[in-house]
Amino acid sequence: MQYLELKNSFKDFxxxxxxxxxxxxxxxxxxxxxxxxxxxxxxxxxxxxxxxxDIEIDENVLFEIANRIHKPSYISFETALSYYHLIPxxxxxISSASTRKTYTFKTPIGEFNYKTIKxxxxxxxxxxxxxxRHIKIASIEKAILDFFxxxxxxxxxxxxxxxxxxxxxxxxxxxxxxxxxFLSRFAKKTLTKRVKSFLEFIKNA
Numbered sequence: 001m002q003y004l005e006l007k008n009s010f011k012d013f014x015x016x017x018x019x020x021x022x023x024x025x026x027x028x029x030x031x032x033x034x035x036x037x038x039x040x041x042x043x044x045x046x047x048x049x050x051x052x053x054d055i056e057i058d059e060n061v062l063f064e065i066a067n068r069i070h071k072p073s074y075i076s077f078e079t080a081l082s083y084y085h086l087i088p089x090x091x092x093x094i095s096s097a098s099t100r101k102t103y104t105f106k107t108p109i110g111e112f113n114y115k116t117i118k119x120x121x122x123x124x125x126x127x128x129x130x131x132x133r134h135i136k137i138a139s140i141e142k143a144i145l146d147f148f149x150x151x152x153x154x155x156x157x158x159x160x161x162x163x164x165x166x167x168x169x170x171x172x173x174x175x176x177x178x179x180x181x182f183l184s185r186f187a188k189k190t191l192t193k194r195v196k197s198f199l200e201f202i203k204n205a
Contacts, residue, residue: 001025001032003041007052014055014064014133018048045069045107057109059083063135066094069105070114073098074125074136077115077150080143084173086165097122097138097146115150124182140170141179148194149186155194160201167205 001021009024010016021028033050036042042050049069055061063075077095081087093104093111099119105112124142127134138146148154154163176199183195 001028003036003039006036007041010052012132014061015045015049015051015068017050043108045109046105051109060130060133060135062094062110063137064133065109066096066112067136069112070096070098070100070103072122073100073114074122074138076125076138076143076146078147080138080140081147081165083137084140084143085169086140086143088164088166117146117149121146121149121186123185139178140174141182144174144179144198145182145186145191145195148198149188149191152190152194155197157197157201160198161205165202167202170202 006021010020013020018028018030018033033042033044037044037050040053043053044050045065046069049065051065066075067073073096075083075094076097078087078091079093079095082089082091093113095113095115097117098114099117099122100114102116103114105114124145125136125138128137129135137143154160179195179199183192186192
């Protein structure tokens with residue numbers, strides 16, 4: 001397989017793997033990937049995963065790559081809060097929830113952080129479309145709950161204030177009924193208490 005053949009075969013892919021290539025060319029040898037990297041045609045993200053060097057890296061591309069290189073996973077925590085403009089600052093790295101072990105990939109295009117949640121908490125994400133592709137990202141309600149779930153030290157008004165969550169955006173976009181429905185699936189009394197305190201805080205901020 002020549003590089004132009006590969007590029008044409010994966011023109012609709014943001015990221016592709018050696019396994020993807022083998023599906024269309026079983027005789028493909030991975031040394032060709034090293035050659036194409038040396039020539040600047042492709043970039044290695046992590047072992048076995050590559051992107052074309054001419055791809056434009058933006059938020060959507062980073063999110064799609066995050067979904068792909070560590071499955072199952074979806075964008076959540078601070079990254080999702082920033083995506084929904086709930087917090088004012090940009091966040092370092094892309095944070096995702098996964099049922100696999102906590103892990104961080106440091107790559108040439110950024111840092112991808114995966115935090116472990118229980119399999120029965122792997123829900124509450126939406127499929128967001130862009131350029132005929134899809135990204136798995138926590139709903140605004142689930143992003144809040146995931147964040148509180150893995151940050152048990154956040155439980156008092158000063159802690160909530162330090163998050164600088166936009167009251168207006170939260171009250172406009174978050175559905176309280178949906179949040180409580182998701183919260184019940186965590187079945188965790190301490191989390192329920194902290195989230196209720198947060199809601200009291202945000203409504204009266």
